[in-house]
Amino acid sequence: MTSPKRVGKIEFGLLSPKEIRKMSIRKIIWADTYDDDGFPYPQGLMDLGLGVIDPGLRCKTCDQKASDCPGHFGHIELAKPVIHVGYTRLIRKLLRVTCRSCSRMLLSPSDIDKILGPDDLRSENISEKDIKKERVCPHCGEQQLKINFEKPTTFSEIMTDVNGRKIDHKLTPADIRARLEKIPDDDLLLLGINPKVARPEWTILTVLPVPPVTMRPSIILENGQRSEDDLTHKLVDIIRINQRFKENQDAGAPQLIIEDLWELLQYHLTTYLDNEVAGCPPARHRSGRPLKTLSQRLKGKDGRFRGSLSGKRVNFSSRTVISPDPNLSIGEVGVPLAIANEMSVPVRVTPFNLEEIRFMVLTGPDRKLLSEPCGANYAIRPDNRRVRLSDQNTETVAEMIEPGWTVDRQLRNGDIVLFNRQPSLHRMSIMSHRIVLMEGKTFRLNPAICPPYNADFDGDEMNLHVPQTEEARAEAYILASVQENILSPRFGGPIIGGIHDHISGIFLLTHELRWFTKSEMISLLRFTHLTHLPPADRVDENGMQYWSNKQVFSMILPDGLNMFFRASSCVNCDTCLKEDCERDAYIRIIDGKLLSGTIDKKAIGAFDGTILQRIIRQYGLARGVQFIDDVTKLSIRAIMLDGFSFGIDDEDLTRTEYGQIEEVLESASQDVNRRIKIYQDGQLEPMPGRTLEETLEMQIMQVLGKARDRTGEIAGRHLGLSNSAVVMAVSGARGSMLNLTQMAGCLGQQSVRGERIVRGYDERTLPHFKKGDRGAEAHGFIKNSYKSGLNPTEFFFHAIGGREGLVDTAVRTSQSGYLQRRMINALQDLKVAYDGTVRTTGGRIIQFKYGEDNTDPSKSCFGEPVDVKGIVENILKEEV
Amino acid sequence: MVMGMSTTFNVLDHVMVPDHQIMSEEEVAVLLSTYTITQDQLPKMYHDDPAVKSIGANMGDVVKITRKSQTAGKAESYRLVVKRPKK
Ligand SMILES: [Mg+2]
Ligand SMILES: [Zn+2]
Numbered sequence: 008m009t010s011p012k013r014v015g016k017i018e019f020g021l022l023s024p025k026e027i028r029k030m031s032i033r034k035i036i037w038a039d040t041y042d043d044d045g046f047p048y049p050q051g052l053m054d055l056g057l058g059v060i061d062p063g064l065r066c067k068t069c070d071q072k073a074s075d076c077p078g079h080f081g082h083i084e085l086a087k088p089v090i091h092v093g094y095t096r097l098i099r100k101l102l103r104v105t106c107r108s109c110s111r112m113l114l115s116p117s118d119i120d121k122i123l124g125p126d127d128l129r130s131e132n133i134s135e136k137d138i139k140k141e142r143v144c145p146h147c148g149e150q151q152l153k154i155n156f157e158k159p160t161t162f163s164e165i166m167t168d169v170n171g172r173k174i175d176h177k178l179t180p181a182d183i184r185a186r187l188e189k190i191p192d193d194d195l196l197l198l199g200i201n202p203k204v205a206r207p208e209w210t211i212l213t214v215l216p217v218p219p220v221t222m223r224p225s226i227i228l229e230n231g232q233r234s235e236d237d238l239t240h241k242l243v244d245i246i247r248i249n250q251r252f253k254e255n256q257d258a259g260a261p262q263l264i265i266e267d268l269w270e271l272l273q274y275h276l277t278t279y280l281d282n283e284v285a286g287c288p289p290a291r292h293r294s295g296r297p298l299k300t301l302s303q304r305l306k307g308k309d310g311r312f313r314g315s316l317s318g319k320r321v322n323f324s325s326r327t328v329i330s331p332d333p334n335l336s337i338g339e340v341g342v343p344l345a346i347a348n349e350m351s352v353p354v355r356v357t358p359f360n361l362e363e364i365r366f367m368v369l370t371g372p373d374r375k376l377l378s379e380p381c382g383a384n385y386a387i388r389p390d391n392r393r394v395r396l397s398d399q400n401t402e403t404v405a406e407m408i409e410p411g412w413t414v415d416r417q418l419r420n421g422d423i424v425l426f427n428r429q430p431s432l433h434r435m436s437i438m439s440h441r442i443v444l445m446e447g448k449t450f451r452l453n454p455a456i457c458p459p460y461n462a463d464f465d466g467d468e469m470n471l472h473v474p475q476t477e478e479a480r481a482e483a484y485i486l487a488s489v490q491e492n493i494l495s496p497r498f499g500g501p502i503i504g505g506i507h508d509h510i511s512g513i514f515l516l517t518h519e520l521r522w523f524t525k526s527e528m529i530s531l532l533r534f535t536h537l538t539h540l541p542p543a544d545r546v547d548e549n550g551m552q553y554w555s556n557k558q559v560f561s562m563i564l565p566d567g568l569n570m571f572f573r574a575s576s577c578v579n580c581d582t583c584l585k586e587d588c589e590r591d592a593y594i595r596i597i598d599g600k601l602l603s604g605t606i607d608k609k610a611i612g613a614f615d616g617t618i619l620q621r622i623i624r625q626y627g628l629a630r631g632v633q634f635i636d637d638v639t640k641l642s643i644r645a646i647m648l649d650g651f652s653f654g655i656d657d658e659d660l661t662r663t664e665y666g667q668i669e670e671v672l673e674s675a676s677q678d679v680n681r682r683i684k685i686y687q688d689g690q691l692e693p694m695p696g697r698t699l700e701e702t703l704e705m706q707i708m709q710v711l712g713k714a715r716d717r718t719g720e721i722a723g724r725h726l727g728l729s730n731s732a733v734v735m736a737v738s739g740a741r742g743s744m745l746n747l748t749q750m751a752g753c754l755g756q757q758s759v760r761g762e763r764i765v766r767g768y769d770e771r772t773l774p775h776f777k778k779g780d781r782g783a784e785a786h787g788f789i790k791n792s793y794k795s796g797l798n799p800t801e802f803f804f805h806a807i808g809g810r811e812g813l814v815d816t817a818v819r820t821s822q823s824g825y826l827q828r829r830m831i832n833a834l835q836d837l838k839v840a841y842d843g844t845v846r847t848t849g850g851r852i853i854q855f856k857y858g859e860d861n862t863d864p865s866k867s868c869f870g871e872p873v874d875v876k877g878i879v880e881n882i883l884k885e886e887v
Numbered sequence: 888m889v890m891g892m893s894t895t896f897n898v899l900d901h902v903m904v905p906d907h908q909i910m911s912e913e914e915v916a917v918l919l920s921t922y923t924i925t926q927d928q929l930p931k932m933y934h935d936d937p938a939v940k941s942i943g944a945n946m947g948d949v950v951k952i953t954r955k956s957q958t959a960g961k962a963e964s965y966r967l968v969v970k971r972p973k974k
């Protein structure tokens with residue numbers, strides 16, 4: 008291998024007209040491509056010297072075949088100079104910083120010295136900002152004029168005529184080129200331009216390179232017609248106009264016509280270079296489709312850089328819709344048979360596996376049942392020739408197989424694959440799973456691993472990749488397996504855990520005290536890893552055995568676990584009653600027995616999962632996986648015991664509550680009106696730093712906010728834990744009490760940018776209200792609930808408030824996506840070296856110690872390197 | 888010292904500003920050999936950084952920055968003073 012080289016510098020320059028003519032092998036003058044016989048015109052756009060695309064033909068320039076000829080440039084002599092759109096900003100800058108008469112930079116030598124600074128800190132460049140606008144040239148005394156630039160390519164000077172009126176004097180590309188030509192080399196160096204490789208006048212084109220046909224090949228359609236590339240179409244336009252321009256010029260056409268043609272030529276050149284410039288209608292194909300010209304080939308996601316050069320595509324991958332299967336382990340993925348039959352793993356034939364592989368070859372490529380053993384799709388001979396297996400040749404190939412061959416074996420249960428969902432925002436977006444063959448056509452996964460993939464089942468699709476070598480499989484399994492990724496490096500807690508019904512289920516199971524019979528116990532623990540029931544907690548007079556709900560949960564906990572914490576349902580009472588908590592929110596686990604408290608999101612949920620986190624720290628990742636599998640299966644069985652659903656009548660309250668809500672809203676409305684009255688009477692005392700109006704608005708918002716919360720409390724008093732929505736909110740499974748308030752109580756104030764809705768008509772939001780009405784209803788307060796239904800004005804305000812949310816989400820995702828892209832590009836090649844430093848590929852140090860403490864955040868305890876409290880509690884078996 | 892509008896304030900006195908020390912030539916040599924790097928592979932800081940001005944470091948000096956760290960106790964890093972490129 009050659010030793011790595013360091014890139015000293017990269018120089019960017021412009022093609023000079025001289026260079027363009029030098030690299031051209033042909034001057035192109037004809038706009039037509041092929042004659043009637045289908046033969047390219049010499050000096051036309053398809054001139055045979057520009058390269059060959061038809062196989063069998065030889066290039067007129069280099070005499071090579073189509074596969075070897077790189078293609079050759081031609082050129083077009085333009086009738087008049089034309090501005091290159093890509094350099095308009097540079098041209099504008101140069102026109103503004105140089106004299107309109109002598110073209111020297113508008114700074115005296117002493118000014119330059121002052122700007123560049125003292126010798127030791129001397130900077131090299133002068134920027135546009137250093138030069139003041141509209142002044143007299145220090146060299147020739149010429150009064151400078153303001154340069155106006157209009158997109159895409161129009162430059163003009165603002166002149167003042169004898170009457171003092173301002174007139175716009177247009178600068179032709181020829182005028183501009185003349186000015187740029189005169190800028191001295193020394194001035195250009197100060198402006199950061201190296202005149203040796205980039206004279207500014209070269210940004211005004213006088214001669215245009217014609218790219219080789221190899222980069223704009225014509226395609227032959229089914230009907231035998233030729234279809235030209237977009238670039239060729241554009242070049243035809245350019246040559247045609249250029250030709251007409253020349254003829255008119257030679258015939259001495261009037262100035263007006265010349266100017267029109269000049270502008271038309273400028274338009275065609277502009278769109279040839281970039282067909283998406285602002286202020287310029289894009290050139291279109293006959294069909295109406297905008298042409299893909301030079302810059303469109305490079306730009307954007309499917310452009311040359313992101314699409315062709317850094318874009319990667321792979322073999323051995325598959326993609327389909329995902330669906331949930333709670334019976335799978337979190338480390339498994341269900342794969343449809345059709346996919347498993349198509350994808351394969353190469354296996355080398357050795358004396359030890361010869362018979363096994365011979366059997367696979369014999370089985371062939373058509374596996375019809377899940378229960379059948381895997382077959383093989385290809386046999387690869389020692390000379391690397393591939394033999395596709397089919398029903399006809401399995402027996403012959405099976406005979407021929409011997410050590411030294413390789414066989415592409417179909418996937419089977421237990422194979423390691425990489426599973427991915429886009430967008431791949433963090434490393435948990437690609438994890439390795441073991442496959443389980445399944446009926447159907449979707450990938451199946453345990454809903455507990457949805458959080459790291461951010462997956463749901465509303466039609467999401469995921470990708471699956473099959474590693475092809477032992478090293479790849481080992482790496483996938485050791486570094487990327489699901490169990491290695493339970494703890495997130497983002498916050499040192501579990502990112503995988505119970506979601507939705509897992510949490511509702513375990514909450515219903517463990518809340519307060521319940522007793523189960525033996526058959527109920529067996530039904531509950533049916534799918535966990537347990538094989539024996541413990542002795543019953545209670546035996547009644549008839550000899551019936553009963554187990555408590557807390558004991559059921561304790562059974563899936565490891566022995567010797569000691570924990571003390573508060574559940575999600577804890578309301579942070581001023582003095583905690585601990586195990587006597589009336590909400591049963593104080594969790595005590597001693598010696599692996601749940602003694603008090605309700606298990607909910609805090610204990611087993613993804614992102615929280617305190618118990619899960621402790622089990623992994625104390626008993627390892629494999630036990631963690633076991634616990635997740637057990638707890639999800641147990642909670643699903645538990646929720647099925649009673650059933651769990653929500654209907655429209657679950658939002659119903661009684662007449663008493665509706666009366667109370669009415670009262671609260673009525674008094675709030677009156678309170679608002681009272682405050683408005685105080686304001687109108689001029690009696691309102693402004694809050695410090697606020698205007699009177701702001702003070703009033705804040706007071707109103709506060710009053711109405713309180714009123715909404717009060718209605719929520721009233722509704723909440725009626726809807727207890729018998730209500731599914733309350734269970735979900737309290738346990739942290741889904742939704743909040745606010746959602747419930749809005750369903751049953753009152754929707755409350757709709758807002759735009761945190762303020763009441765004020766925009767609309769003159770002094771009012773809608774014509775339904777009086778002008779100047781500051782009341783609650785007139786500015787977006789919704790008294791109704793989702794259940795009672797909104798009136799038309801309320802509905803409209805709700806739509807206004809809702810749209811803000813949608814816009815915010817749209818803006819946020821696009822912004823964070825771009826930020827993510829930039830971060831990844833900046834960080835992608837950094838690695839932690841063996842000495843613990845973080846370095847770039849060039850050996851430059853980014854951090855002297857990884858994270859400044861050499862700690863793996865996924866091995867931390869929610870950010871803390873040592874979980875002191877947990878360790879002490881575990882030993883003392885009491886809360887500290 | 889940084890000249891403020893009416894008062895001067897040494898940025899190093901602020902609680903949020905970590906300790907900055909100019910390293911001697913010998914210390915720099917040891918540093919470079921421990922990490923087997925050349926001087927330009929060090930992280931950089933600009934010559935007009937308020938902390939650089941405050942300790943009087945010049946371009947080419949290496950500054951040792953000692954931060955208090957919640958997890959590591961003390962975290963040291965080293966930066967080479969370079970000229971701020973003009974935008
Ligand atoms: Mg979805
Ligand atoms: Zn050729």
Ligand SMILES: [Zn+2]
Binds near residue numbers: 107109144145146147
């Ligand atoms: Zn001048």
Ligand SMILES: [Zn+2]
Binds near residue numbers: 578579584590
């Ligand atoms: Zn409590």
